[in-house]
Amino acid sequence: MEGGGSGRRVVAVGAGLAGLGAARRLCGHGSLLLLEAAGRVGGRVCTRPFASGLAEMGAHWIHGPSPGNPVFQLATGYSLLGPEAAREENQQVEVGGHPFLPSVTYGSSGKALSPTAVSEARHLFDTLLESARTFQGTKELPAPSVGQYLRGEIAQRVPALGEGREDARRLQLAVLAACLKLECCISGTHSMDLVALEPFGEYVSLPGLDCTFPGGASSCSGYSSLPDCMLSALPEGTVLLNKAVRTIQWKGSFREEGDEARNFPVRVECEDGDAFLADHVIVTVPLGFLKEHHQDFFQPPLPQRKVEAIRRLGFGTNNKIFLEFEKPFWDPQQQLLEVVWEDESPLEEPRTDLEANWFKKLIGFVVLQPPEQHGHVLCGFIAGKESEYMETLSDEEVLGTMTRLLRMLTGNPHLPAPRSVLRSRWHSAPYTRGSYSYVAVGSSGDDIDALAQPLPEDPEDPRPLQLLFAGEATHRTFYSTTHGALLSGWREAERLNQFFQAPSPAPRL
Numbered sequence: 001m002e003g004g005g006s007g008r009r010v011v012a013v014g015a016g017l018a019g020l021g022a023a024r025r026l027c028g029h030g031s032l033l034l035l036e037a038a039g040r041v042g043g044r045v046c047t048r049p050f051a052s053g054l055a056e057m058g059a060h061w062i063h064g065p066s067p068g069n070p071v072f073q074l075a076t077g078y079s080l081l082g083p084e085a086a087r088e089e090n091q092q093v094e095v096g097g098h099p100f101l102p103s104v105t106y107g108s109s110g111k112a113l114s115p116t117a118v119s120e121a122r123h124l125f126d127t128l129l130e131s132a133r134t135f136q137g138t139k140e141l142p143a144p145s146v147g148q149y150l151r152g153e154i155a156q157r158v159p160a161l162g163e164g165r166e167d168a169r170r171l172q173l174a175v176l177a178a179c180l181k182l183e184c185c186i187s188g189t190h191s192m193d194l195v196a197l198e199p200f201g202e203y204v205s206l207p208g209l210d211c212t213f214p215g216g217a218s219s220c221s222g223y224s225s226l227p228d229c230m231l232s233a234l235p236e237g238t239v240l241l242n243k244a245v246r247t248i249q250w251k252g253s254f255r256e257e258g259d260e261a262r263n264f265p266v267r268v269e270c271e272d273g274d275a276f277l278a279d280h281v282i283v284t285v286p287l288g289f290l291k292e293h294h295q296d297f298f299q300p301p302l303p304q305r306k307v308e309a310i311r312r313l314g315f316g317t318n319n320k321i322f323l324e325f326e327k328p329f330w331d332p333q334q335q336l337l338e339v340v341w342e343d344e345s346p347l348e349e350p351r352t353d354l355e356a357n358w359f360k361k362l363i364g365f366v367v368l369q370p371p372e373q374h375g376h377v378l379c380g381f382i383a384g385k386e387s388e389y390m391e392t393l394s395d396e397e398v399l400g401t402m403t404r405l406l407r408m409l410t411g412n413p414h415l416p417a418p419r420s421v422l423r424s425r426w427h428s429a430p431y432t433r434g435s436y437s438y439v440a441v442g443s444s445g446d447d448i449d450a451l452a453q454p455l456p457e458d459p460e461d462p463r464p465l466q467l468l469f470a471g472e473a474t475h476r477t478f479y480s481t482t483h484g485a486l487l488s489g490w491r492e493a494e495r496l497n498q499f500f501q502a503p504s505p506a507p508r509l
Ligand code: 6YU
Pocket: 013, 014, 015, 016, 017, 018, 019, 035, 036, 037, 038, 041, 042, 043, 044, 045, 057, 058, 059, 060, 061, 062, 063, 097, 186, 187, 200, 201, 203, 243, 244, 245, 246, 284, 285, 286, 289, 318, 319, 320, 424, 426, 431, 432, 434, 435, 436, 470, 471, 472, 473, 479, 480, 481, 482, 483, 485
């Protein structure tokens, strides 16, 4: 086994936060190249101009902006955040991933629902969700999935709460059904019945009041300003854009023309035919891409344990629909417009006709703040198969459906249509194939660790660390977040840096 970094060639695949983070930490140790399929860096951090400001197509918030969050620290270091985010009090708030925003809840009958009835049902849901996080290490589980567990508890508790008043009970169930849809967005899944109960509590929420990046239409704003700054900190020529990798051959012996003395174990071939030889490759492509392509992407194929982890872990879709209005129809203090379908219940089978019902999965809208920066813009969230169906529709169809929905919810048949629409389509994105990972029924945190495990597996292999794996889906406690992605990139860079610094052992005879 050889140590010593000089002359080592490292290729990283994917310039999201994991790839950029790894590249930054590796700078100065041998040669480094970062190959990115898209024409921009940032991956699932993607800010676009919209209305009079910006729209975050991917990551929206820094979850838990506090000293323990590296994305918060880095963004603060680059002076990318507003004064609110930096306030000490905000960094200490514990919201457990569910920040409170002043809200109104629209019912499908066209009236705002009673805030007391809504908050009672939400309180019950929050209590049950908290208890769903307590099963780590438990052998005898009450249910395999978070969804089944929650529905079992709801079935037991709601009749008692309704006290015989059927309307109140129906409303409570309808609000609980809406809470489950919100959880689908947070976990990036079609149904909470797909999310494993036992490891659910392993995900860690950091303290701090979730914050956004200032969204004015200036050149340095929005979440993308972070990967843009990270790119600027790299030596010129490190990142090659529009360089999609087709295959990674490893365990090989590749020589470069004119340099017969040196051989490399890994060869990275791009879709445009270019090829790069390397000692080490850090793979940061999303789990959705790996699920679809791992068989052909790696030659020889990955070991069975890794393949099983890729297959078992979950990777679902959460999309956003931005609507711009000439004038707001909501009160200025409202920051969240929630939707409750009053005829729904978590205890009944969900509707399966996507064409007729897809929009009922939408959880509601966040009002982009402040309006002076963004204009009057709502951002809707929708997860699961309904979200994937939405991706197949035209902008006109989505805008038409959203107009009808908002007219129904507000009880105002003359509500002006939005001026424009913009939505994300993460499931159709060929180099992502979904939004983020979750621990699915049948998988566990051990699968996340198996996904993160470098290859070859044999610690005695004379050419170790040929393939290293980073990306949000490889972080056991912060999966699905930007800070998880960044930390995973740093982790793999550190692994290589330590290897490079290790003294070369005496050659084996
Ligand atoms: C967060 C948030 N957030 C909303 C939506 C999405 C995500 N996240 P990347 O994909 O970035 O990079 C890989 C690159 O590889 C990419 O550029 C590809 O083009 C490239 N590539 C692929 N194939 C290639 C090839 N063949 N050759 C070359 N290049 C190739 N996170 O912190 N706050 O508000 C949200 C949200 C709609 C889609 C989010 C959020 C997730 C993050 O965006 C994501 O994790 C990271 O950006 C990924 O970085 P990366 O480098 O790994 O991959 C209990 C429990 C619950 C668990 N969940 C709770 C947390 C909830 C998560 N929050 C989500 C909410 C929103 C709204």
